Amino acid sequence: MKNFISGYCIVRDSKINLNGKIIFEQDAELNSFLTNAYRKFNINYPKFFKMDLLCKLAFISSEILLKENNPVNKYKENETALVLSNHASSLDTDRNYFKTIEDKQNYFPSPSVFVYTLPNILIGEISIRNKITGENVFFISEKFNPGLLCLYTNMLFASGNTNCVLAGWMEVDKEKYDGFIYLVEKINPHPVTEHEKDRVSALYYKG
Amino acid sequence: MKKVFVSSGNIVSPLGFSAEENFKNVADGISGLQVTDKYSFSKESFCVAALNDEKTDTVFSQLENPGNFTRLEKASILSIAHVLKSTGIELDDKNTLLIYATTKGNIDLLDGSSALKKFDENRVYITGMVSMISRYFKCANEPVIVSNACISGLLAILIAKRMLEAGLYKHIVVAAGDIVSEFTLSGFKVFNALSGKPCKPFDAARQGINLGEAAAALVLGTEKFAGTDEIKIINGSGSNDANHISGPSRNGEGLFQSVLKTTENFPADTIDFISAHGTATPFNDEMEAIAFSRAGLKQVPLNGLKGYFGHTLGAAGLIETIISIEALKQNMLIATKGYETHGVSENINIIRKTEKKKSHTFLKTSSGFGGCNASILFSSL
Amino acid sequence: METQHQLEENLKAQLIQQLNLAEMKPEDIKPEAPLFGDGGLGLDSIDALEIIVLIEKNYGIKILNSEKVKEIFYSVRTLAEYISQNQKT
Numbered sequence: 001m002k003n004f005i006s007g008y009c010i011v012r013d014s015k016i017n018l019n020g021k022i023i024f025e026q027d028a029e030l031n032s033f034l035t036n037a038y039r040k041f042n043i044n045y046p047k048f049f050k051m052d053l054l055c056k057l058a059f060i061s062s063e064i065l066l067k068e069n070n071p072v073n074k075y076k077e078n079e080t081a082l083v084l085s086n087h088a089s090s091l092d093t094d095r096n097y098f099k100t101i102e103d104k105q106n107y108f109p110s111p112s113v114f115v116y117t118l119p120n121i122l123i124g125e126i127s128i129r130n131k132i133t134g135e136n137v138f139f140i141s142e143k144f145n146p147g148l149l150c151l152y153t154n155m156l157f158a159s160g161n162t163n164c165v166l167a168g169w170m171e172v173d174k175e176k177y178d179g180f181i182y183l184v185e186k187i188n189p190h191p192v193t194e195h196e197k198d199r200v201s202a203l204y205y206k207g
Numbered sequence: 208m209k210k211v212f213v214s215s216g217n218i219v220s221p222l223g224f225s226a227e228e229n230f231k232n233v234a235d236g237i238s239g240l241q242v243t244d245k246y247s248f249s250k251e252s253f254c255v256a257a258l259n260d261e262k263t264d265t266v267f268s269q270l271e272n273p274g275n276f277t278r279l280e281k282a283s284i285l286s287i288a289h290v291l292k293s294t295g296i297e298l299d300d301k302n303t304l305l306i307y308a309t310t311k312g313n314i315d316l317l318d319g320s321s322a323l324k325k326f327d328e329n330r331v332y333i334t335g336m337v338s339m340i341s342r343y344f345k346c347a348n349e350p351v352i353v354s355n356a357c358i359s360g361l362l363a364i365l366i367a368k369r370m371l372e373a374g375l376y377k378h379i380v381v382a383a384g385d386i387v388s389e390f391t392l393s394g395f396k397v398f399n400a401l402s403g404k405p406c407k408p409f410d411a412a413r414q415g416i417n418l419g420e421a422a423a424a425l426v427l428g429t430e431k432f433a434g435t436d437e438i439k440i441i442n443g444s445g446s447n448d449a450n451h452i453s454g455p456s457r458n459g460e461g462l463f464q465s466v467l468k469t470t471e472n473f474p475a476d477t478i479d480f481i482s483a484h485g486t487a488t489p490f491n492d493e494m495e496a497i498a499f500s501r502a503g504l505k506q507v508p509l510n511g512l513k514g515y516f517g518h519t520l521g522a523a524g525l526i527e528t529i530i531s532i533e534a535l536k537q538n539m540l541i542a543t544k545g546y547e548t549h550g551v552s553e554n555i556n557i558i559r560k561t562e563k564k565k566s567h568t569f570l571k572t573s574s575g576f577g578g579c580n581a582s583i584l585f586s587s588l
Numbered sequence: 589m590e591t592q593h594q595l596e597e598n599l600k601a602q603l604i605q606q607l608n609l610a611e612m613k614p615e616d617i618k619p620e621a622p623l624f625g626d627g628g629l630g631l632d633s634i635d636a637l638e639i640i641v642l643i644e645k646n647y648g649i650k651i652l653n654s655e656k657v658k659e660i661f662y663s664v665r666t667l668a669e670y671i672s673q674n675q676k677t
Contacts, residue, residue: 101393118577128450132447139351151370
């Protein structure tokens with residue numbers, strides 16, 4: 001059974017790549033980079049500023065990808081699934097939270113940091129923003145694993161309830177970041193490419 | 208599509224080192240929860256279900272090649288070793304996959320105090336931890352790791368089911384584990400989510416969760432396991448609330464959607480019991496009551512098992528599944544420990560007393576931060 | 589001692605910083621406007637927890653009684669009043 005990649009977005013090396021075109025480029029540290037992208041693309045969602053870096057990365061990537069082709073316009077809320085992954089889980093934010101409890105003389109655990117110490121919170125943020133209520137999973141792996149993402153995406157399609165999958169890799173760890181998100185649909189007359197492991201891999205590595 | 212069968216499983220928790228021992232304690236109404244001031248970071252005491260390190264170390268030292276492992280790695284290895292032995296399955300076989308579920312892994316290693324310094328920094332990464340487990344068992348396939356908040360354990364079973372149905376493997380070992388740490392205790396504390404006394408799921412006086420620590424493992428396969436009454440996974444699904452990143456949905460939308468899909472063709476009178484998430488926070492239990500009521504499952508006997516194990520985060524869904532499998536095998540309904548006075552708006556049927564009842568089919572659900580929900584229906588019919 | 593007005597102004601700045609209200613300036617926050625829910629700042633339950641930490645950290649006041657929290661947290665003004673009533677001189 002064939003299905004299709006409708007679009008993809010890569011946020012990496014101070015650049016944002018949408019379907020193979022660089023649409024934003026700026027040499028800045030990640031938080032400023034993402035905030036400037038937020039402003040440049042006229043996104044209006046004040047909750048963005050409350051997110052941790054991992055969620056900001058996922059949010060901007062998904063906003064840019066879904067701007068042109070949002071599954072909510074085509075499918076029922078529960079027909080879109082999210083299949084995301086990374087290596088460091090939420091460790092970057094875990095370290096920030098740990099700083100708030102490390103010094104016993106200055107011990108003020110932060111609830112707004114703690115809430116982001118799970119990687120799947122970014123799935124929650126994308127779901128809330130786009131009113132997506134389908135299946136969720138967050139996988140952890142050493143490296144980007146297109147085989148696993150493709151396999152699971154196809155299983156969700158086969159289960160009969162899912163018609164669209166937002167999949168990808170969202171990594172933030174020690175100043176390094178790498179965001180890749182793509183949309184897979186069962187039916188698309190104008191796809192970027194067919195959905196299969198090697199093509200996902202090529203998009204991820206070659207843009 | 209292939210059928211998916213479950214084995215008996217194993218639990219390493221304060222209530223024992225096997226599923227049978229854990230189940231016996233649960234059936235006898237014994238809880239692993241204790242008020243302790245052993246967490247030195249705080250002057251306060253916490254009510255937790257903590258593993259006894261001395262006991263774990265004693266059992267662990269009896270394994271072949273016990274090496275230098277963290278608390279969570281030891282508990283996980285013990286649990287996995289146990290199910291491999293009891294089922295005769297090997298992880299160094301190309302037809303077997305390990306799926307590991309956790310929320311925080313070795314998060315205690317973030318605290319660089321001297322006792323923890325003997326571990327490489329890589330071990331605080333979940334991949335670093337799982338690769339130690341994988342190396343110990345000489346896994347033939349790279350393990351799949353799931354970290355999806357408090358539904359991780361149940362979601363791992365659902366993923367395994369889908370992979371087995373697709374014919375990718377003959378067996379999948381689903382394992383899960385999480386520990387109690389300063390990290391999680393301080394976080395849930397500042398969320399006002401902790402109860403200082405043993406938790407009271409669905410009770411009017413419930414005040415919040417108790418954290419617990421445990422590891423568990425369950426083998427799933429495409430052929431029936433000896434002595435398990437052919438318990439199969441019938442159906443399962445997940446759904447997101449799309450409502451709030453930490454607060455449960457007020458109308459239980461995500462859980463309702465998931466339960467509705469999972470119990471399609473299974474009306475309330477065909478389900479013998481529900482093992483709910485039942486964290487004992489005011490909002491969670493109310494949300495669940497609404498979701499079950501909306502799904503037409505009000506009269507189905509329901510329990511929450513966190514009064515025995517505390518909330519073991521990523522392991523909770525797996526542990527509660529394994530206890531429920533034992534309950535099915537032994538035809539028992541397990542009481543919701545801590546529940547006395549009905550405290551949710553819907554008149555759901557919460558089990559007060561552990562008793563014998565012929566059972567064939569149960570529903571297990573989990574819900575978590577990020578708005579995630581999952582449910583699976585198991586049956587011996 | 590801080591005047592009530594000064595306390596309110598300080599609180600606004602602290603809220604903006606601590607709650608990451610990046611698009612807001614202190615003059616956008618009316619001292620009597622509700623902090624939570626629609627029509628006000630639209631803060632949520634996590635913000636409420638963060639304000640509890642803020643008040644303890646900056647003013648040394650522990651807010652424990654959850655019944656009262658709704659009243660105390662109604663607006664910048666009610667917060668400031670609570671702080672000045674409970675601050676040790």
